[in-house]
Amino acid sequence: MSIVTLQLPEVxxxxxxxxxxxxxxxGETFQRWGGTxxxxxxxxxxxxxxxxxxxxxxxxxxRHYPVGISAASQTMRMQALAAIGWILGLSYRGGSVYLSxxxxxxxxxxxxRDVQERARQLQGERQWKPVRVLGVDGAYVRGWGETQAxxxxxxxxxxxxxTVGYADEKDPQAVKKFLEPLMQRLGVSVIVTDDLFSYxxxxxxxxxxxxxxxxxxxRWVGRTLHDLKQTLxxxxxxVVEETKTILADLPLHGDRRLLELxxxxxxxRQGRNGSEYTPLDQLRFLLVRLxxxxxxxxxxxxxxxxxxxxxxxxxxxxxxxxxARTVRGYKTWPGMKSGLMTAGVGIA
Numbered sequence: 001m002s003i004v005t006l007q008l009p010e011v012x013x014x015x016x017x018x019x020x021x022x023x024x025x026x027g028e029t030f031q032r033w034g035g036t037x038x039x040x041x042x043x044x045x046x047x048x049x050x051x052x053x054x055x056x057x058x059x060x061x062x063r064h065y066p067v068g069i070s071a072a073s074q075t076m077r078m079q080a081l082a083a084i085g086w087i088l089g090l091s092y093r094g095g096s097v098y099l100s101x102x103x104x105x106x107x108x109x110x111x112x113r114d115v116q117e118r119a120r121q122l123q124g125e126r127q128w129k130p131v132r133v134l135g136v137d138g139a140y141v142r143g144w145g146e147t148q149a150x151x152x153x154x155x156x157x158x159x160x161x162x163t164v165g166y167a168d169e170k171d172p173q174a175v176k177k178f179l180e181p182l183m184q185r186l187g188v189s190v191i192v193t194d195d196l197f198s199y200x201x202x203x204x205x206x207x208x209x210x211x212x213x214x215x216x217x218x219r220w221v222g223r224t225l226h227d228l229k230q231t232l233x234x235x236x237x238x239v240v241e242e243t244k245t246i247l248a249d250l251p252l253h254g255d256r257r258l259l260e261l262x263x264x265x266x267x268x269r270q271g272r273n274g275s276e277y278t279p280l281d282q283l284r285f286l287l288v289r290l291x292x293x294x295x296x297x298x299x300x301x302x303x304x305x306x307x308x309x310x311x312x313x314x315x316x317x318x319x320x321x322x323x324a325r326t327v328r329g330y331k332t333w334p335g336m337k338s339g340l341m342t343a344g345v346g347i348a
Contacts, residue, residue, distance in 0.1 A: 040078075050066070074114070091327075131162060133155075136192070136199065139151075151165040151169055194217075209303075213308075214308045256291075261287055
C-alpha cells in the first residue's frame, strides 16, 4: 500500500521573534506598538496574534506576521490545501465542499485565486533558477473552444516544469522565440526533445547541444524499418537488420557505418518526376538521415547529467493533460498557463 505524505507550510499562532529590519528604512531598532487577535481560515487554528512595531529610526509602524500568516485571511497552509484539491481533480465548487470538511468556509473564487497564486509562486521559483539541461516537448490542450498548441519546458535535473509557452512545436520561429529567452536567462546549454526537424534547426541556430529522445527515435525508426522489410528485395534485408543493431548499440562511429551502408544501395532516381520513391530510396534516405544526426543521439554518452530519453517532460505533460481533461476547457491563456504549471508540478 502506497502512502503519500504532503509537506504543508508551517503556521504559528504567535510570532515570538522580533523583526530583523524595518521595511521602509531597513532600521534594526523597534518598539512594540500594540497587537491584535485576527481570525484566520485554517484547518487547525482559528485565531492568531499579530503584533505591530514602530521603527525607532523613521517612526514607521508595520505588522509583523507569524510564520505562515500574511495579510490574507487564509493561512499559507490553507492556500496550499485548496490548490492541492484542484490538482487532484476537484472542481472549484467541489473544492469548496471538500474544505468544509475541515471546518473552513471558502468560496470557489477564493480557491481559483489560490491556484493562480500557486502558479505564480512556481513561476517565480523557477524564473532565475539555473537550468543546464532542458527538456522541451509540445502538447495540445483544449482551450477557448478548440485545441491549442503549447510548448512545455522541464528541468531535466529535478523534473519540475520551468514554464509553458503558447507556441506550436512544428513552427521553428515559434520554438526559437520560446527557447532563446530561457537560454539567456537560465544558462541552458543542452535541450532534450523528440526527433522533430524544428528542434534540430533551432538548436543549431542557438548553438545548443541537442539530445534526441531515444524512445521516440527507436519507435519511429523501428516502424519504418518494419514497413520497409515487407517491401524490400531479399538481398537488402541484412541492411535493415544491421541498421537495427547500430541503433540499439549506438557505437561511437555508427554514422560512418551507416554511410557505408548508404553507399552500397544504388540510387534509382525514381520519385523525382512526381512518382513515388521506391523502398530502396526510402532506405537510403533513412540511412543518411540517421548518419547526419548521429551526434544528437549520443550526447548522453559523454555528458552524464543528460538523460537519454525525454521521459521527465512526458510525465509533466501527462499530469497537465490529465487535469485538462477534467476541466470544462480553459477560457484564457493566462488561466491555461497557470493551470498547466500547477498541474504539471503535481502535489509535491
